[in-house]
Amino acid sequence: MATLDPVDSAAADAFARLAVELHDASGVEETVDAVVQFALQALNCTYAGLALSTRGRRTEIAAVTDPVVADVYNLQIDAENGPLITSMRERTSVLIRDTGTDDRWPEWAAKVAGLGVRSVLDVPLTLGDGSSRTVGALGLYSPMVDAFGVDDEAIARILARHATVAVATARHEQTMAEAVDARKLVGMAMGILMERFDVDSDRAFAILKRYSQDTNTKLRDVAQQLIDTRKLPR
Numbered sequence: 001m002a003t004l005d006p007v008d009s010a011a012a013d014a015f016a017r018l019a020v021e022l023h024d025a026s027g028v029e030e031t032v033d034a035v036v037q038f039a040l041q042a043l044n045c046t047y048a049g050l051a052l053s054t055r056g057r058r059t060e061i062a063a064v065t066d067p068v069v070a071d072v073y074n075l076q077i078d079a080e081n082g083p084l085i086t087s088m089r090e091r092t093s094v095l096i097r098d099t100g101t102d103d104r105w106p107e108w109a110a111k112v113a114g115l116g117v118r119s120v121l122d123v124p125l126t127l128g129d130g131s132s133r134t135v136g137a138l139g140l141y142s143p144m145v146d147a148f149g150v151d152d153e154a155i156a157r158i159l160a161r162h163a164t165v166a167v168a169t170a171r172h173e174q175t176m177a178e179a180v181d182a183r184k185l186v187g188m189a190m191g192i193l194m195e196r197f198d199v200d201s202d203r204a205f206a207i208l209k210r211y212s213q214d215t216n217t218k219l220r221d222v223a224q225q226l227i228d229t230r231k232l233p234r
Contacts, residue, residue: 027170032050036048036063039140042159043159044149047068048069048141049070051084051139061077093153099119118147121153121156123140124137138163188223193207
């Protein structure tokens with residue numbers, strides 16, 4: 001029977017530990033932190049970061065291991081251009097061997113080189129459920145030129161697959177928890193209205209919905225305000 005060499009075995013053990021850690025993470029924040037910390041241990045990078053896509057909003061900086069990564073990200077997010085944006089948009093890995101000579105994003109590369117970052121590897125977090133939806137991107141950075149080899153790229157892609165599933169799961173669970181919490185709040189607010197104005201549940205819900213629409217406020221927030229103040233929004 002074939003056996004793993006020590007390097008492969010160590011990598012397999014490391015990813016097994018990561019899988020357990022991601023499973024035990026209590027939310028999106030804890031999940032992305034675990035991913036970038038693992039990247040520092042498993043890859044030839046000095047800094048790491050993870051950016052997440054958000055529907056209808058600008059790309060979110062979810063986790064960084066050093067403030068310089070936030071600077072690298074913000075330069076791209078503000079301009080809506082760069083290797084991170086390209087990786088997420090085209091769902092492909094982007095490798096920059098030297099920001100001092102790479103000419104694909106010259107203005108950005110010059111600023112990043114000035115920050116002391118010379119090698120960049122961005123790997124997309126893409127769902128494999130047929131939707132082809134990009135969850136985000138993992139960014140790896142080094143002050144050394146040509147820091148990332150073939151093995152680093154391969155490991156980064158495996159890490160990105162683990163991260164994709166973990167982040168998608170954590171987001172789903174967070175959304176479900178928020179939905180349950182919202183239903184509880186609306187139910188409590190309806191109870192207050194039913195008792196105060198002697199209306200049935202349908203009428204109480206209609207009142208909340210009308211105030212939500214009239215004030216352009218989420219139904220959950222209308223309910224929370226009523227619970228907190230015993231008054232409906234003006």
